[in-house]
Amino acid sequence: MRTPITGRLPALxxxxxxxxxxxxxxxxxxxxxxxxxxxxxxADGSVVKAAPQRVTLTFSEGVLLSxxxxxxxxxxxxRVDEGKPAHADGKSATAAVGLRSGLGDGTYTVAWQAVSADxxxxxxAFTFSIGAPSKTTAKVAPTRIDPTVDAxxxxxxxAAYAGFVLLVGGCLFAGVCRTSRSVQRIAVGGWIALFVSTxxxxxxxxxxxxxxxxxxxxxxSLISDVLATKPGAALLSRLLxxxxxxxxLAVLFGSYTREDGPSARERQDGRTARERxxxxxxxxxxxxxxxxxxxxxxxxxxxxxxGLQSWLAMPVDVVHLLGVAAWLGGLAALLATLWNxxxxxxxxxxxxxRIAFVSVCVLVATGLYQSWRxxxxxxxxxxxxxxxxxxxxxxxxxxxxxIAAVSRRWTTRLTDGKPRTEAKKPRTDAKSKGTAKGKGALxxxxxxxxxxxxxxxAKAAGLRQRDADEDRSGLRRSVLAETGVAVVLLVVTTLLxxxxxxxxxxxxxxxxxxxxxxxxxxxxxxxxxxxxxxxxNGRGKATVRIDPARSGDNTLAVTxxxxxxxxxxxxxxxxxxxxxxxxIGPLRAAxxxxxxxxxxxxxxxxxxxxxxxxxxxxRTSDIDQITELGNVKIN
Numbered sequence: 172m173r174t175p176i177t178g179r180l181p182a183l184x185x186x187x188x189x190x191x192x193x194x195x196x197x198x199x200x201x202x203x204x205x206x207x208x209x210x211x212x213x214a215d216g217s218v219v220k221a222a223p224q225r226v227t228l229t230f231s232e233g234v235l236l237s238x239x240x241x242x243x244x245x246x247x248x249x250r251v252d253e254g255k256p257a258h259a260d261g262k263s264a265t266a267a268v269g270l271r272s273g274l275g276d277g278t279y280t281v282a283w284q285a286v287s288a289d290x291x292x293x294x295x296a297f298t299f300s301i302g303a304p305s306k307t308t309a310k311v312a313p314t315r316i317d318p319t320v321d322a323x324x325x326x327x328x329x330a331a332y333a334g335f336v337l338l339v340g341g342c343l344f345a346g347v348c349r350t351s352r353s354v355q356r357i358a359v360g361g362w363i364a365l366f367v368s369t370x371x372x373x374x375x376x377x378x379x380x381x382x383x384x385x386x387x388x389x390x391x392s393l394i395s396d397v398l399a400t401k402p403g404a405a406l407l408s409r410l411l412x413x414x415x416x417x418x419x420l421a422v423l424f425g426s427y428t429r430e431d432g433p434s435a436r437e438r439q440d441g442r443t444a445r446e447r448x449x450x451x452x453x454x455x456x457x458x459x460x461x462x463x464x465x466x467x468x469x470x471x472x473x474x475x476x477x478g479l480q481s482w483l484a485m486p487v488d489v490v491h492l493l494g495v496a497a498w499l500g501g502l503a504a505l506l507a508t509l510w511n512x513x514x515x516x517x518x519x520x521x522x523x524x525r526i527a528f529v530s531v532c533v534l535v536a537t538g539l540y541q542s543w544r545x546x547x548x549x550x551x552x553x554x555x556x557x558x559x560x561x562x563x564x565x566x567x568x569x570x571x572x573x574i575a576a577v578s579r580r581w582t583t584r585l586t587d588g589k590p591r592t593e594a595k596k597p598r599t600d601a602k603s604k605g606t607a608k609g610k611g612a613l614x615x616x617x618x619x620x621x622x623x624x625x626x627x628x629a630k631a632a633g634l635r636q637r638d639a640d641e642d643r644s645g646l647r648r649s650v651l652a653e654t655g656v657a658v659v660l661l662v663v664t665t666l667l668x669x670x671x672x673x674x675x676x677x678x679x680x681x682x683x684x685x686x687x688x689x690x691x692x693x694x695x696x697x698x699x700x701x702x703x704x705x706x707x708n709g710r711g712k713a714t715v716r717i718d719p720a721r722s723g724d725n726t727l728a729v730t731x732x733x734x735x736x737x738x739x740x741x742x743x744x745x746x747x748x749x750x751x752x753x754x755i756g757p758l759r760a761a762x763x764x765x766x767x768x769x770x771x772x773x774x775x776x777x778x779x780x781x782x783x784x785x786x787x788x789x790r791t792s793d794i795d796q797i798t799e800l801g802n803v804k805i806n
Contacts, residue, residue: 206230206264206287208723213299215722216779222274222301225267226252226281232477233263234285234293235400237381241268246277246307276302278753280778284382290402290472292316292380295723296778298753307753319385320378327375330368332665337361338416339462339493340500345423346454347526349519353507355424361500362416365465369409373397376406405472412464419458422450466492473668479544491537495664498530499657506650520646524578531572538568545672556773557670560663567660571653578649696720698801700787706795710734713787713799715746721806722780727760729770731789738768743790746772748783748803755779757786780805 210229213219226243234240236256243252252268259265266285277300284294298307316324341358377393378384387393397403466489475481475488501523508515542561552558695718703710714730729746733739749756760772777783785803790796 206232206234215297218300225269227259227267230264240285242282244280277305278307295776298779317384324375324379327368327372330364334361334365336496336500339496341504344501344504348523351513353511354504357504366413373406402472405468409468416461487537494530494533498527506654557672564663571656574653696803700799700801702789704791704795704797706792709791709795725775727772727775731768741791745788747786
């Protein structure tokens with residue numbers, strides 16, 4: 172027979188999918204996050220009669236600027252910008268830099284890089300001409316993040332989210348459901364992971380946003396620049412809040428826990444039940460404030476802080492993160508308790524079940540709003556990387572709720588029986604006494620050894636009892652399955668925070684296609700290049716696809732196939748593009764292996780339209796390698 176909560180779960184899933192489709196039906200007009208270049212003065216590719224006094228860039232949202240955010244290069248590659256870049260007319264969504272007087276005729280290249288309001292680095296380039304176009308030797312390569320820095324920074328972000336979930340969820344489980352050694356390890360481990368990862372992110376962020384190598388992470392000037400930005404201030408605030416969280420942990424798992432034992436009523440320490448309730452109330456209020464503050468350090472520095480309805484999106488994001496932590500962190504605490512065979516009453520499991528159900532309801536409500544805000548349309552839901560990741564997340568949540576329904580059924584079957592290991596204790600004690608009588612007083616070393624043996628036997632007996640309880644074993648297996656799906660869900664959620672939202676990507680393409688003087692939108696360009704490295708299995712074909720094949724952001728994908736048309740992996744693929752007429756480049760694509768025989772680079776910047784020479788290098792073994800050339804038209 173289904174319980175009321177279990178019976179509502181299928182309806183909840185149906186409501187989630189239906190409302191999601193309805194919410195994504197109507198489109199919207201403003202970009203959401205990840206700054207996109209929407210206009211320039213002078214315009215990209217334009218020819219002006221007289222030299223302008225400054226160059227101005229306009230973005231879809233606010234950007235953070237540095238001393239080298241905007242560089243202007245003359246036809247010979249020399250810098251002609253003057254002074255530091257600044258916001259034009261005090262508008263945070265602009266960047267302007269002055270130009271030297273007396274500039275001659277020719278084509279000038281503007282290279283820019285900044286950090287968008289949601290903390291992600293962005294970069295690009297464009298050209299304009301004074302008098303008439305000319306050949307140029309300016310070489311502009313997009314800012315690339317050092318691979319080691321990128322990997323470490325991504326690891327830090329994953330660890331920070333996981334630490335937050337374990338810390339908040341573990342503390343909530345301990346305060347409301349049940350506290351134990353296992354739960355304490357979950358919460359303390361979460362605090363350590365969050366503290367270490369946050370400190371690492373502060374050190375790595377300067378190198379991450381500027382494209383410098385790992386050797387620059389300890390540069391004081393970079394760290395100072397980071398702390399002066401909104402993301403840096405959020406990370407520093409997180410460290411300060413973790414100091415308060417350490418005090419909270421000490422109280423929750425210290426004196427408060429010790430006073431909750433069986434002998435609490437027997438001690439006459441002057442503390443009344445009312446005083447204890449006051450302490451519990453203080454812990455609840457303090458813990459809620461610290462948890463909300465920690466969640467706000469993400470909301471105030473990432474997607475929620477930029478774009479549409481940021482005043483509402485930030486508190487919604489805080490509530491969403493707290494719901495995730497309460498559900499998934501509590502799930503980890505419950506699994507640790509069940510796995511170690513520690514006693515947990517049925518009432519405690521039921522309390523967590525209710526918390527999890529409320530958390531799911533909160534996640535549905537806040538998730539629908541976030542989906543509408545970040546995606547905005549059906550086309551963006553299925554046609555952008557962010558939308559596809561969101562669909563995966565929705566599917567994982569549905570699976571997780573389904574497994575939770577199974578766990579709920581096991582919960583209703585639990586009973587609070589007495590431990591079966593108590594009968595074995597007298598035999599252990601008698602054996603110890605017999606040893607003491609035969610050999611006299613035990614040495615401290617022998618006593619410690621016997622204590623360890625007794626603890627090991629007790630633990631083994633507890634594990635046997637755990638495995639013998641069919642209902643608790645069933646609950647443990649279903650909670651383990653929930654936790655496995657939850658880990659994948661947390662990874663996908665972290666990926667979402669680092670992916671350009673679908674609404675922003677769509678609006679960026681519209682701005683590029685519909686702005687003044689912009690070329691008409693065209694389809695992607697595709698070039699098929701046969702190759703033969705001369706070695707074993709060295710023949711094949713590489714298909715290079717550039718989408719949308721326009722100046723600005725592009726996605727470059729390479730598919731390698733054998734003579735039979737089957738996708739094959741090779742040790743190395745490298746692609747670069749060069750504008751030979753104006754001598755720009757080579758611009759190398761940062762390819763990542765995404766599937767068998769397929770590599771992809773997103774956000775690949777091409778500064779101008781024209782005929783570009785494509786250079787493809789394929790290596791099929793340690794010694795067999797070939798470089799082929801092709802041409803591609805960029806509009």
